[in-house]
Amino acid sequence: MADAPAWINFGTSALGGALAIAGGVVTQLLIARKESGANAKRLASDRAFIGSQAIVVLAEYRDICYEFSCNPGEEGRILYSRPGEPDFSEVKGDWTSLDGELLLRVHRLPLLRRQYGRELNEVLDKLSEVEYLPSAATLFRKLSDECDVLIELLMLKCNLPSPWILDETE
Numbered sequence: 412m413a414d415a416p417a418w419i420n421f422g423t424s425a426l427g428g429a430l431a432i433a434g435g436v437v438t439q440l441l442i443a444r445k446e447s448g449a450n451a452k453r454l455a456s457d458r459a460f461i462g463s464q465a466i467v468v469l470a471e472y473r474d475i476c477y478e479f480s481c482n483p484g485e486e487g488r489i490l491y492s493r494p495g496e497p498d499f500s501e502v503k504g505d506w507t508s509l510d511g512e513l514l515l516r517v518h519r520l521p522l523l524r525r526q527y528g529r530e531l532n533e534v535l536d537k538l539s540e541v542e543y544l545p546s547a548a549t550l551f552r553k554l555s556d557e558c559d560v561l562i563e564l565l566m567l568k569c570n571l572p573s574p575w576i577l578d579e580t581e
Contacts, residue, residue, distance in 0.1 A: 455570065457508035462569030464502040465517065466562050470574045472497040472520075473558035480552040493528060494551065496521040497558075513564055520561065524554060 475494045497520055506514065527550040534546060566573060 454508055457505045458569045459571060461502060461504040461506060461508060462565045462571050464504070465499065466565050466571065466574050468497055468499055468502060469520075469558045469562050469565070473555050473562070476551045476555040476558065480548045480550075480555055493531070493547070494524075494554075496524045510568060513561075513568055516557075516561055516564065520554070520557060523557060527551070527554065 472494070479494050499517070509517075531543075531547055531550060535543060562574070565571065
């Protein structure tokens with residue numbers, strides 16, 4: 412090699428170094444792709460876990476609100492025990508795996524329930540029974556409808572089936 416020009420030695424060294432760097436970059440890219448795939452799978456799993464629990468809570472609350480909206484009172488008597496707020500405390504897992512809009516709508520549901528309760532309390536003394544009962548039915552039907560929308564969003568964003576489809580397969 413003593414008779415080879417210096418630029419050949421430099422060129423082969425530079426080429427070898429460039430190939431080593433390129434090999435390192437490709438290895439890092441492959442590792443990053445594998446890790447992001449694993450993170451995406453974990454995130455999807457977390458979403459499905461949270462979503463399935465939240466759907467069950469929402470479906471139960473939806474049924475309670477719907478039943479109340481169909482019968483907020485009986486002949487000559489207003490039912491004072493209205494449905495409470497949905498209880499998401501039993502839903503365990505990483506709520507941050509859900510997107511912001513969905514989180515906002517889920518956390519907004521108890522707020523809507525309190526708002527509708529205040530509206531009904533304000534008009535309870537002012538309205539006759541004939542006027543009050545349809546107002547109560549309408550407000551709790553809205554809560555039931557909001558639960559339906561949330562269930563649909565959770566099914567879509569968490570890639571889950573309808574909670575009622577399980578009843579059809581039995």
